[in-house]
Amino acid sequence: MTLAPPAFDPADAAAAARRFTDAAEPDVAYATVDSPVGLLVVAATPRGLVRLAYEDGGVDAIVESLAARLSPRILEAPARLDAVRRELDEYFAGRRRAFDLDIDWALYSDFGRRVLQATARIPFGATATYGQVAARAGNAKASRAAGRALGANAIPIVVPCHRVIGTSGRLVGYTGGVERKVALLRLEGVEV
Amino acid sequence: MIPFQRFLDEQRDAVWRFLVAAVGRDAADDCFQETFLAAMAAYPPRHDRNLRGWVLTIANNKALDHHRARARRAVPVEEVPEVAVWDGEPGEDEVWARVRALPDKQRAAVLLRYAGDLTHRQVAAALGCTEEAARRSAHEGLKKLRLEVTR
Missing domain, CATH: 3.30.160.70 (Methylated DNA-protein cysteine methyltransferase domain)
Known part of the structure; x- marks a missing residue:
C-alpha cells in the first residue's frame, strides 16, 4: 500500500x-x-x-x-x-446613443470627477473643447487641469472623453491612441 | 498582494486535490466553496507569506467541520468494527478513504503533508503545533495505515 x-x-x-x-x-x-x-x-x-x-x-x-x-x-x-x-x-452596433450604467467615481478627486461628469453629459455625436468642459466643471480657467483629468479618465468610451477636442478642432491626444478617438467619433457620425 | 483571481488560479488545483483526499469527491465541492469564500473574506492574509499553507489551513478547517457534521449525523451502532470502515465511493482511491478514518490529528497531518504537499514546518503552522508534533502525527498515521510513502 x-x-x-x-x-x-x-x-x-x-x-x-x-x-x-x-x-x-x-x-x-x-x-x-x-x-x-x-x-x-x-x-x-x-x-x-x-x-x-x-x-x-x-x-x-x-x-x-x-x-x-x-x-x-x-x-x-x-x-x-x-x-x-x-x-x-x-x-x-449603432443601436445605443447614451449609456445607462451606474458609475463608481471612487478613483477621482473632486475637480477630476466634475470634469468627467461634465464630459459624460456631452451628447452622442457632439464635441466640446477642453475650456468648455472646464467651465461646466466650475472653473473656466482650468482647461489644462481639465485636460489632465480627461487624460486620467478610467472609463473611456462610457465617459466619452473622445468627444473633447482642441479649440481649433484639433483632436489632441487620447488615452487609447488618437486613431481610436477618430474611430469613435466617426462611429458617432462626427466628421474628422 | 496579488489579485484574488490569481490566487484562485494558482491555488485551485492544490485545494481541490487536498479536499478530494480529505472528504472525498462528493463533498469536495461544498468544502471548496466554503474554503475560498472564507479565504476571500480574510484576503489578503496579514501575516502569512506562504499562500499555499494559508489556504490549506482554511481547507483543513472546512474538512474538519465536514467530518464533525457527519459524525453528528452518524447513527450509533452496538458494536464498533475492528478495522476502519472504508467509506469511499467506487473508483476512488481506497487509501485516502482509509486516511479519512484516522483520528483528527493524524488525519490532518497526513493529509496536509501528503495530499497538500506542505512541509512538516508548514503543517505545524497549519495545525498550531510544533514541527516535531506534526512530524510525529504524520508518522503515527502512516504507521497505523501500514503505509509506505512513494513520492
Whole structure:
C-alpha cells in the first residue's frame, strides 16, 4: 500500500472554481469585452462601473493595478458585467446613443470627477473643447487641469472623453491612441 | 498582494486535490466553496507569506467541520468494527478513504503533508503545533495505515 497524492480531474477543479465565482461577492469584478477598437477590460464595484481599459498593456497589468488601487479582492466574474457588455455591444452596433450604467467615481478627486461628469453629459455625436468642459466643471480657467483629468479618465468610451477636442478642432491626444478617438467619433457620425 | 483571481488560479488545483483526499469527491465541492469564500473574506492574509499553507489551513478547517457534521449525523451502532470502515465511493482511491478514518490529528497531518504537499514546518503552522508534533502525527498515521510513502 502506498501513499501518493490522490488523482483528480483538473476539469472538476475548474468547475468548482466557476461555481465559486458565480456565488462570490468580490469588491471588484472584471471581464473582457471584444470591440471594434480592440479588446476591452471592464471592471465594476457594487457601486457601478469603475474602469474600462484598452487591453494594450495586457489584462494582468490592468487587474494588478485595480487590485492595488481599489481592493485585492478582485475576481473575473463576467456575469456581473452583463449590462456593461450589452450596452457596449449596442453602442458599437449603432443601436445605443447614451449609456445607462451606474458609475463608481471612487478613483477621482473632486475637480477630476466634475470634469468627467461634465464630459459624460456631452451628447452622442457632439464635441466640446477642453475650456468648455472646464467651465461646466466650475472653473473656466482650468482647461489644462481639465485636460489632465480627461487624460486620467478610467472609463473611456462610457465617459466619452473622445468627444473633447482642441479649440481649433484639433483632436489632441487620447488615452487609447488618437486613431481610436477618430474611430469613435466617426462611429458617432462626427466628421474628422 | 496579488489579485484574488490569481490566487484562485494558482491555488485551485492544490485545494481541490487536498479536499478530494480529505472528504472525498462528493463533498469536495461544498468544502471548496466554503474554503475560498472564507479565504476571500480574510484576503489578503496579514501575516502569512506562504499562500499555499494559508489556504490549506482554511481547507483543513472546512474538512474538519465536514467530518464533525457527519459524525453528528452518524447513527450509533452496538458494536464498533475492528478495522476502519472504508467509506469511499467506487473508483476512488481506497487509501485516502482509509486516511479519512484516522483520528483528527493524524488525519490532518497526513493529509496536509501528503495530499497538500506542505512541509512538516508548514503543517505545524497549519495545525498550531510544533514541527516535531506534526512530524510525529504524520508518522503515527502512516504507521497505523501500514503505509509506505512513494513520492
